[in-house]
Amino acid sequence: MLSLDLERVSSRNIEAIAIGASAGGIEALSVLLPVFPGDFAIPVFVVIHLPQDRPSLLVELFTSKCALRVREPDDKQDVSAGIWFASPGYHLMIDSDRRFALSVDEPVNYSRPSIDVLFQTAAEVYGRGLLGIVLTGANNDGAAGAKAIADNGGAIIVQDPDEAQAPTMPSAAISAVGSAIAAPLSRIANLLQHLKVGVTP
Amino acid sequence: MTSPIEIEIRLLLEAIYLRFHYDFRSYSMVSLKRRIGVALPPLGCSTVSALQEKILHDPQAFSELLQYLTVQVSEMFRDPTFYKTFREKIIPELKTYPSLKLWVAGCSTGEEVYSLAITLREEGLLDRTILYATDINPDALAKAEAGVYALDRLAAFSENHRQAGGSGSLSEYYTARYGNAVLDRSLRKNIVFSDHSLATDNVFAEVQVVTCRNVLIYFDRELQTRAFELFRNTLCRRGFLGLGSRETLQFSSHASAFTEVSRQDRWYQRC
Numbered sequence: 001m002l003s004l005d006l007e008r009v010s011s012r013n014i015e016a017i018a019i020g021a022s023a024g025g026i027e028a029l030s031v032l033l034p035v036f037p038g039d040f041a042i043p044v045f046v047v048i049h050l051p052q053d054r055p056s057l058l059v060e061l062f063t064s065k066c067a068l069r070v071r072e073p074d075d076k077q078d079v080s081a082g083i084w085f086a087s088p089g090y091h092l093m094i095d096s097d098r099r100f101a102l103s104v105d106e107p108v109n110y111s112r113p114s115i116d117v118l119f120q121t122a123a124e125v126y127g128r129g130l131l132g133i134v135l136t137g138a139n140n141d142g143a144a145g146a147k148a149i150a151d152n153g154g155a156i157i158v159q160d161p162d163e164a165q166a167p168t169m170p171s172a173a174i175s176a177v178g179s180a181i182a183a184p185l186s187r188i189a190n191l192l193q194h195l196k197v198g199v200t201p
Numbered sequence: 202m203t204s205p206i207e208i209e210i211r212l213l214l215e216a217i218y219l220r221f222h223y224d225f226r227s228y229s230m231v232s233l234k235r236r237i238g239v240a241l242p243p244l245g246c247s248t249v250s251a252l253q254e255k256i257l258h259d260p261q262a263f264s265e266l267l268q269y270l271t272v273q274v275s276e277m278f279r280d281p282t283f284y285k286t287f288r289e290k291i292i293p294e295l296k297t298y299p300s301l302k303l304w305v306a307g308c309s310t311g312e313e314v315y316s317l318a319i320t321l322r323e324e325g326l327l328d329r330t331i332l333y334a335t336d337i338n339p340d341a342l343a344k345a346e347a348g349v350y351a352l353d354r355l356a357a358f359s360e361n362h363r364q365a366g367g368s369g370s371l372s373e374y375y376t377a378r379y380g381n382a383v384l385d386r387s388l389r390k391n392i393v394f395s396d397h398s399l400a401t402d403n404v405f406a407e408v409q410v411v412t413c414r415n416v417l418i419y420f421d422r423e424l425q426t427r428a429f430e431l432f433r434n435t436l437c438r439r440g441f442l443g444l445g446s447r448e449t450l451q452f453s454s455h456a457s458a459f460t461e462v463s464r465q466d467r468w469y470q471r472c
Contacts, residue, residue, distance in 0.1 A: 074449045075418040076229075076425065087447055090418075095231040096207075102418045102447050103232050104273055106239075121231050124204075 005181045009155045010194045015129030016042055016079075016094075017192075018122045020115030020145070022049040022137025024165025028185060029135070030065060033083055035189045038067035042197045043079050045094070045122060047086045047113045049137070058085045073100040086113035093121040109141035119145025123152040130154035131195075133188065134180075137169025143176040156180040157188055209249035210237060216253050221263055223337065224400040225270060227424035233270075240269035264340070271338040273415060275312040276354070277371075278361030280446050283414075284320055285366045286466040291441050292324050295409060301330040302408040304435065306399060306428075307416030308334035311345025315374075316362075317412065318388045323368045327391060333406065335397035346394045348384035355382045399428045404435045411436055415445035422452055429455040433471065442469040 021028055025048045036044065050056065062070045062083065069082040079098045086092035090102040092113050101121075108114035119132055119142065132149040134142045136159055146156045156177045161167035163184045174180050183191070210233055214226045225233065237249060244265060246252040256263045278284050295301055303321075305314040314334040321327040336342050350358075359371040375382040397405070399416070411432045417425050432442050433455050442450075442459060444467040450456045462468040 072447070074451070075445075075447050076422050076452055077449075090447055093231045093235070095229060099422075101229045101231045103235070104275075104415045104418070104445075105232075105235065106274070117235070121235075 006157075006183060006187060006191045009131065009157065009181065010191055010196065012131075012155060012196065013129060014042060014131050014155075014195050014197050016045065016122060016126045017131045017133065018045045018047075018119055018149070019133045019135065020047050020119065020137070020142040020169075021135035022111075022115075022139060022141065022166065022169055024136035025049070026061075027136075027165065028159060029062070031185045032133075032135075032189055032192065033062055033070075034065045034067070035192045036066065036068040036083070038069075040068050040197070041081050043081055044068070044083045045086075045092065045118055046083060047092060047115045047118045049111050049113075049139075049141070050088050056085070056088045073102075075100065075102040086118065088113070091117045093117060094125045095121075096125055098125060109139060111139070111141050115142035116145035116148075120148040123148040123154055126152075126154065128153035132156045134158045134170050134173040135185075136164035136166045138166040139169060140172040142169055143172040146173040146180065147176045150177045150179055157191070158182045159188065160184045206234065206249060209253070210234060213237070213249055213253045213256075216257060217263070220257060222401075223267070224398065227400060227421050227427075228419055229421050232419050236269050240266055267338055268340065271309075271336075272341055273307075273309045275309055275415070276361060277312045277316045277350075277358035278365045278367075279312070279316075279414070280466070281361045281364035281366075283365075283443065283446070283466045283468075284316060284361075285364070286463045286468055287317070287443065288320055288324065288366050290462055291410070291468065292320070292326065294439070294441075295326060296324075298409060299329070301326060301410075302333070302406055303330060303410040303412070304333045304335070304406070304408045306335055306397070306411060306413040306432070308336050308345050308394070309338070309341045311348060312350070312358075313412060313414060314345065314392055315348060315384055315388055316365075318392060319362070319367070319371070319374055320365070322388070327388075330391055332392045333408070334392055334394050337396065337398045339396065342394050342396065346389070348386075348389060349381050350384075352377055352380050352382050399431060400424060404431060406435065407437050408435055408440065409437055410441045410443070412443040413445075414443065415448070417448050418445065426453045426455065429453045433458050436471045438471060440471045442471065443467060444469070 093101045095101045158170045161170045362371040459469040
């Protein structure tokens, strides 16, 4: 059973999902990302903060857990269905021609990749069709981006701060977005299974 | 429908091109939007239209804006495996040439060209190599030529150098002075620093190696293709091209003119 709020999200037509996570994020993503079936038809963008001086093992780690294909995009690659992780050291942006655009501009909220940068650029491209999800984290990245998604008509779901390993980030997103829906991971996972996905013509 | 801000940005870029001959018109719109957004408050403008007026009437304003539009902060030996592959796979082939030319396209403040120069010195090739280091930003070029970096960045540079397979210690190549690391002047004896635009300028030499890292990510696909054509025409047969770790030739019509030396480290070789 979904709550009424979550039901409202599941009745929307979703074209893309953008997820932000920081401290405790690997564990939270390990609950959510395996939920997507291998034929899930829309892109799922993920920014997670990691120490920058290590090579990324995200693709290997999540490929073993997920049915849906997991990749890190190259610059100017066309967006398509699948799970797309931002590469450590690069901001991940979505350009208006629905291609990935990367940058090594200054960190935002001390982070590169920054969740705000992904959320703000994706919000402009997908508008009402975007679902943003803010997970556990010990900083404020993602709050301004979540507001941009909501301002462009998209929906925001936030991991319940009481349950999150680090509550700061989900709390900041809830403060920034009046319409944000807070829910524990298990319910978010349940919602993702019931999403109506598709590309509006 | 084009959004008002995109219209303002396109008009600004046209004004910059007409007035200052810098061509940002084929830069990636989403990157430009962010960079211009960051530049607005310090330049005292609340809209992009106001910024356009300012750069047309205040002679100082454009050079300030240029810093926001172009400067990238890099590191020495950024992505150490890129330099390791250069040392292990490419240098052996370079050693067969009697003299060498390398081109660092978009050198910004110089971290990359000095990393290559140090690697070439360690491999005994620097004395017979000319390195061209080019950029469109005169302030960045001046910093590159000075070769002075804040000392607190050197620990990370040294660790990168070690991971890149550096034969000695990076401290052999700089002296610490007043909180700065001043690079050994002999490193830049063979470096030519020069203004060059990948958007508007052409081939100026035949070279064995081109590196252009995290510059093309700011271009749209069409301008990327122009740059790849330039690299293709400037490289000798079997010459090498090194890109940033998420940049690829794959989406350009020039992909077939190159083979992959290392997919992981984005080194390509001209056929």
